Amino acid sequence: MSNPLHFSVIRQCGQARTGVLRLPHAVVPTPTFMAVGTRGAVKACTMEQVARTGTRICLGNTFHLWLRPGADVVEGAGGLHEFTRWPHAMLTDSGGFQVFSLADINSVDEHGVTFKSPYDGARIELTPERSIGVQNQLGADIIMAFDECPPYPAEREVVVEAVERTTRWARRCLDAHARSDTQALFGIVQGGVHADLRARSADALKELDFPGYAVGGLSVGETQAQMELALGETTPHLPEGKPRYLMGVGKPTDLVRGVLRGVDMFDCVLPTRNARTGEVYLWPTGRLRLKHAEFKHDHRPIDPLCDCEACTQGVKRSWLRHLLKTGEIPALTLCSLHNLRYYQRLMERIRREIDAGTFHAFARDYLETWGEAPPAESSA
C-alpha cells in the first residue's frame, strides 16, 4: 500500500529544521503556515487568491463541513479539493476542538461526545470512528485524530483523563481509518500545561506510529511561557523524521518560537480575522490599525515593499480605511490577502535562515523588535 505522506528533514539548526512534506496534492517546504478555511472557504478570499499568497495547505473544518453542507455533498463533489477547487493540499481537523469549545455538550463518555448542533439544535454524536469516517469522505491529504480537549484552566486530574482517553481514541482512529493509502492520519498530543503529561501523551502516541504528530490544546488561554514550556517538553518526545504540527498557533512571534522548538506546521485564524478588523502587518515587525484616523489621508500602500495582491496593485491605506469604515467587502479581501502573504513571507524567511544556519540570530532579533522576551535557553 502506497504512503500518502513523505517527509524529509533538509537542514537542522538547533531544534529548528527545514524539510519537504510530500502529499498527494502538493509538495510543501516546511516550516509551513496553513490557511484556515473553516467552512470550505478562507474567509473573504477566493481560493485562487489564497493560492497566490504562496499558501500550499488549506484547512477545512470537519465539525462545520459535516453539519453544513454535509459530508455526502462534499464526497459527491469528489472530495474537499474538488468541492472547493483548492489546487494544493488540504488538511481537516477532527472536530474535537470545535465540539469541546463551541458546542452545547450533552455528554462525554468513552464512546464519544453527544452535543446539540449549533445550526439546528439536532442531537448529534461524534466518536473517533465517526470523525475519521467523515474525514475519509472529505478526502483531505492530512486528517486528524479525534481527541479530548480539556478546558483551560483544568484540574490536573481532568487533564490526565483527557490524555489517556486521547490515546485510546487515537488507537480507535487508526483502526477506523479506511483510506490510509491516500490520507495521512496525525495523532494529537494533549497534556495541557503539565510538562510530564505532555511527555506521557507524546510517548504513548509515538508508540502508535502515526505518519505525523500534532500538538493540541495550546493557545487556549495559557501564558506564552506556559506554551513554550509545554511545547519544549513535547517535541523532544516526538520522532525526528516525522512532521510536527502546532495546532491553532498563532501570532508571528509564536511561529518563530514554535520553529525554535522544532515545529514544522502551523495554522491560525489570526491573519484573516485581524484583517477583517483592519489590522495588517508590516514587514518585518509592525502592525497598522487601518481604521484609525491617522490613515484618512495616508495614500501609501499598506507596505510599499510587500509583494501581495493589494500592495503590488498600489492599494492605498486611505482607500482601505474608507472601505473598512463604510463596511465594504473588498477591504476585507485585500487585508486578508496581505496578512496571509505576510505569514508566507515570514515562513519563507524562516526557512532561508534555517538553511543558512542563522535562524537563532534571526529569531532573537525578530522577537526583540516585536518587543518580546527572548526565547527560553533550552531552545538555543
Add this chain to the structure above:
Amino acid sequence: MSNPLHFSVIRQCGQARTGVLRLPHAVVPTPTFMAVGTRGAVKACTMEQVARTGTRICLGNTFHLWLRPGADVVEGAGGLHEFTRWPHAMLTDSGGFQVFSLADINSVDEHGVTFKSPYDGARIELTPERSIGVQNQLGADIIMAFDECPPYPAEREVVVEAVERTTRWARRCLDAHARSDTQALFGIVQGGVHADLRARSADALKELDFPGYAVGGLSVGETQAQMELALGETTPHLPEGKPRYLMGVGKPTDLVRGVLRGVDMFDCVLPTRNARTGEVYLWPTGRLRLKHAEFKHDHRPIDPLCDCEACTQGVKRSWLRHLLKTGEIPALTLCSLHNLRYYQRLMERIRREIDAGTFHAFARDYLETWGEAPPAESSA
C-alpha cells in the same frame, strides 16, 4: 483647450449603433455597460477583478464619496482613479438622484437642496455649483449635471417644474465646471413618462451643447412600456454624434431595448446586487437562484461555457450554494464577477450584432427567449 471626450459612431443598425468613446483613461467600445462602485468600490470585488470582467468604465457616487471619505481625501489621493486604483475610465453621478431618493430633505429651491446627512445627521446643502465642484475634485473622466429628479408617480405640473429647473441648473453646472479640458460634463434629460416633456428637456439641453447626454428619471417604478415610450421620445431629440447614457438601467432585456433606441451607455446595480442574493445569469437567457435546494448536489460550474473568473476556475454551484447559505463572502465575490461578466458578454454580443447588421433579429430572439414582449414598432 483639449477635449476630454471623443465619440465616433461606427455603424448604425436602425437607431442602434456601435461607437468608440475615447476618454482620458480608456478607449471604450459602445454600447457599454458600466459597473457601479457606489462608495469607491464595486461591492464584494477588487478593482483588479472588475477590470478582468472587461468593464471599462466604473461609476463613483458623488453623494456618498462627498460625505465619506470626503472629496478632499479623494483629491489628496490624486483623484478617484488613483484613490481606488481603478485602471480604466470613471464616471461620477451628480448626487441628484441620491439626494432626492435617499436623503431626508429639508428644502428644495432654486438655489439647491438642503438635506440631513444619512451618516451623521448634519445639515448639508447641495447645489449645481457644489456638485460640480465636488466632481471636479473627484476627477472622473465623465461627470454629470446636477438635476432635479421628480418622484414617480408625480403630477405633470411637478415634472414640468423639474424639467425647467434641470435646464437652468444644467447651465449653472456648465458655468461652474472648472476642468472641462480633462472631464466631460453630461447633461441629464428629465421629463418623467411624459413624451412631450422628454422632448422639451432634450431640446433645451441640446441647445447647451454638452459633450454627452444622459436620460435620467427612468427605472424608478414606471412600466416597461412607459420607459420605452419615454426613451423613444428622447433619443431622437439628442444629437447623433454624441454619446447617450441611460442612467440606472437595467435588466439584460432593458439593455437590449435601450440599444434599440440608440443608447450607448448603461449602468445598474442589478448584476452585483442580484449576485449577493445568489441570483446568477446563464448565457444567453437564463437565471439560477443558487440558494435553492436543487443546487445542493449540483457540482457543475454556474455556466460551463462562461469565461468569468468563477466559471473558468470550475467553481461549483454546490459550493457557492453552501457559502451563500452560511454567509461566506467568496460566494458574493464570485457571483458578482460572474454577473458582471455576463453583462459584458451581452454588450460584446450586441456590438457584434450591430456591426453585422443583424441586431434587430438578435434583439427579437433575445427578448422572446426571456419571455418578454417584442420591442415596440417604432424602433425597428
